[in-house]
Amino acid sequence: MQKGNISVQTENIFPIIKKFLYSDQEIFLRELVSNAVDATSKLKTLARKGEVKGELGETTIDILIDAEAKTLTIRDRGIGMTEEEVKKYLNQVALSSAQDFVDKYKDEASIIGHFGLGFYSAFMVADKVEVVTRSFKEGSEPVRWICEGDPSYEIGTAERDFHGTDVILHISEDSVQYLENSEIEGLLNKYARFLPVPIRFGTKTEVEYKEFEGEVAEGEEKPAPEKIETEVDNIINNTEPLWKKNPADLTDEDYVSFYRELYPMGQPPMFWIHLNIDFPFNLTGILYFPKVSGGLELQRNKIQLYSNQVYVTDDVKEIVPEFLTLLHGVIDSPDIPLNVSRSYLQADTNVKKITGYITKKVAEKLASLFKEDRADFEDKWPDLGVFVKYGMISEDKFYDRGKKFVLLENTEGKHSTIEEYRERISANQTDKYDRLVGIYTADEDRQHTLITAAQDRGYDVLVFEHAIDAPFLQALEQKEEKMTFVRVDSATPDQLVQKDEEKENLLSEEEQTTVTNLFTNIVGTAGTVEVKPLDVADAPVQIVRPEFMRRMKEMQQLQGMDTSMFPDSVQVIINANNPTVKEHILAKEDEGERSENATHLYQLALLSQQMLSGPDLKAFVDRSMKMLG
């Protein structure tokens, strides 16, 4: 054995690396298996060029645990290294890159990817690393290199009858979990699932039943099938994941079964996009549209990021726009810098281009679905809507594309694009300021009375009942020309779309004052009272919540502010022109009867919006019975 000293200052590297990467210790396996894959791929490339003498033979990578010797070995049959190369790559490259790493990240709190640490990460879990390697080059002698993590190493001869490299980790006391099968299997599943070279970890038993094939004498039963168990290699990875294949060669079933492979528990996706671009950056992948009508949060963090089939992370926030994190699937790009900090990543021009590209592809896919089969698109809208609206709210570019296919649904289940909607309502729902007024409900059942009243006026009532709808209609108001939205309960039906016409008030000034005072007494602090000349056919008492005030309050609630101090700004509108007001209130001489009738009308208005409960509701029911009797 020859001894030497590694040329860089490594004495102090261990504590720093261990401290930095403690929580991410497990990436050592990804790094070492990636090196093994690289070495194997390089050999295959050389073989294709005719630069390898003799047969290539098996190229499978083995992961071996020896619990007794406390070693974990990563064995490849790749290009291997000569003694010179070991000295060059392991002593100089690997260890000096570790030094670079420490220099670079000393002051950096967050690190993404951790690539660039490579071979050296072995020392995060091992206190001694042994490498036995033999170059594919003809006449190469096997070499053994041993390093215990300090600057000294040993190099000498070894036994090995095939080319490639064994990296033998003598696992340290505080990392013994890496000697357990289940732990290693879990890590391989996470990081190595789609690596391009087969990776074997132990064996598994395959069971087969063989039917009895001999003669069965008459009256005798055929013997039960024979159970045959065979030990076969346990290859843990799929070397040709779907996203690397040519979309033209794939069927829908292929995509669906790949989705199942990624998310065994999930519902089948609605559709997908196969991404494939070489220039100006390299990116492949498949993005699936899940059914998102349920909880939004459940859907997140389902996109996995790969770099040349090596799993990197499922935290893709910096790479795809926020709304696209609702999608599922895989993005694979060697062009996303992985060894840098997040802030750098956000500013990176390649990442920006990738983000733009993905957004564009998603919008194009939706646009083509919309164009090709509108009926199907409408069927999927309950799941798609949230996603499209979210995108339109959060990305200007997506808004411009999305406005062509975003659908507004009305209470009759009819869907229209913004343009179609504009056309449909412009005649009847343009107000005196020349604005188009969209009318919507947030709760079809509860606001049924109000919806009917609006429809009686020929208004179209949209359904906006998802949490995303409030910011969405705000976005429409900002971006669309002369368009505004009001909820059915924001004004009396005739005032939803403000027209210029002044109505005559059938009550005298004095009568109006009497009615105002009477109702103010009854309503108390629950709201303000106003007497207005509405249509004769409109209800005598109505309750409205002005749009602006209600939205303000909702917004504050959304931001987690305590709004209990602000009363619900409810307005009680008395329809001066409804004959009931005259007949059942003003015409009554008896104060008590007058007040009782007014209370009854007020409670009817509350009831029609499901705002009546408790003792008030009981009083209302009792009074109704009495009236009937």
Ligand SMILES: Nc1ncnc2c1ncn2[C@@H]1O[C@H](COP(=O)(O)OP(=O)(O)OP(=O)(O)O)[C@@H](O)[C@H]1O
């Ligand atoms: N299993 C292996 N077979 C052959 N050569 C290897 C093997 N592992 C490492 N090497 C050599 O050692 C060098 C240093 O490895 P290291 O993992 O530190 O860096 P890297 O692979 O070049 O880059 P990265 O930092 O992305 O991992 C490699 O470039 C390669 O030449």
